Amino acid sequence: MKSFVRVLLCLSLSVFAIRAVSPAKTPNATAKTAQKKETGQKADAKTLLHDARKATAAMIKNARSDTVLDPKKPKNKPFWKSVHLVAKNLKMAETGLASKSNDFFKGIADAREAEEQLKVDWQLTDSKNKKVIENGKKLGHALAILRTDFSKEAERKKKGGDLTAQEKAQFEKIKGQQKDLLAKIKKLEGEAKKDKALEKGLAELKKQANHILKEPATVDAYIATLYLLDVQIGLIRGYEYYVDKDWRADWVVLENIEKTYETNYTEWETSVSYDWTEVNTSVDIYEGEDVDVTESVSEEEINSEDSYAENESFDMSEAEEEEVATEEDTDEEVASDDEDSMEDASDDEGEDVSDDAGDDSGGDDSGDDGGD
Structure with missing residues (x-):
């Protein structure tokens, strides 16, 4: 059951467009997910x-050799x-895993957020x-599996039961x-029509x-929401x-909302225990979750590319930010879904990330616009 649930979660976490639909209304999608094959x-x-x-190192190595991706160009x-954030947080996770500290969980969660940012x-x-x-x-595949199999959320889901008073309060805050x-x-929406x-x-955010x-208000739905917030x-x-x-x-107001969420999340995460023997458990890798890098990348190169991403400056001036935003307005390729996107091939197969969610067609919810 744990492996099956992870397939559902990984499909949802590894894509840009989360498909929030009811399994009861999409038997074909559910069957397709259930038939996901193990690779051995x-x-x-x-x-x-x-x-x-x-x-990450292979991605950086290839990007550095691509003149089109010159890091001095504002639009790059x-x-x-984003690459810098991924590398930085993976290093934190590695240190946290070695010391069995919360830095492991924070590093993976923050890297997962940065990877979603990177795709955009x-x-x-x-x-x-x-x-x-x-x-x-x-x-993205590796981070999704780490997040859904080796996290305090995974441990809490495994424990089951009802939501605690703290979790209920946190869910309501969210x-x-x-x-x-x-x-x-x-x-x-009115300002972004062009x-x-x-x-x-x-x-997608809506x-x-x-x-x-x-x-x-269930444990499954609560944990699924925490995973979905990585993407958001x-x-x-x-x-x-x-x-x-x-x-x-x-837009800064949106960023302030997510900062408030992260503060509240830290309170929950520090209150939940974790059985560190779980990190030694080997989990199945399914088709569509390939994590093996085919090209040759040595340990020395991994450290070297990490160092480049962490230490190189990619700061943007206000003028550069304005230039990028203005150019993006008229660039049709930016908005297109094509083979040059980092969105995964499993985008169209994802489904509801909680086991017990109600119907959600993905359309507008007339009662939940929030008002001005």
Whole structure:
């Protein structure tokens, strides 16, 4: 059962567009997920973390050799800033795993958010580098498995039972924040009508918020929501670079909402125990979750590329941010879903991430716009 649940979660976490639909209304999608085949490969936390670092190094190595991805070009800097965050947080996770500290969980969760941000910011570049895309997807697979199998959320889900008083209160806070988010999105939608890419991002954020508001007060739904918030935070941070100067202040409000959530989440995470023997358990790798980097990347190269991503400056001036946002407005490729995207092939197979969620067609929820 644990492996089956992880398949559902990984499919949802590894994609840009979360499909929040009811299994009762989509028997074909449910059957397709249930038939996900094992590859015969297994991996524990240490192996998957190394896979993630290797995929990141391979991605950086190929990106650095691509002149189109020159980190000095303003429109490439958001991508490189995301890469920096991924590398930084994977190193934190590695240190945390070695010391069996909460840095392991924080590093993986933050890397997962940064990887989602990276997929959004990749669309701003003009690169069609297949190797960068391939390794970016493998990074996403490794992080999704780490997040859904080797986390305090996974441990809490395994324990089962009813939500604690603290968890119920936290869930209500999250739902309150989602209502605030919907209110801000409603205002931003009018400003983003001429920006197809940003309009797409706002629609996804709106769908996620409405989905969370419909979740029942159960452990499965609560844990699924925590996973979904990884994606939501990554989207908010990634789309920051799409926002025009005149209404950037409105976007900052969205970022403040997710910062408040992270503060509340830390309170829950520090209160939950973890059985560290779990990190030595090997879990199945399913088809579509490939984490093996095919090209040769030595340990020396992994450390070298990590060092580059962590120490190189990708800071953007206000003028550069404005230039990127303005150029993005008229770039049709940024908003398109094509083979040059880092979105996974499993995008169309994802389904509801909780076992007991109600119907959610992904459309607008007339009662949950939040108002102004």
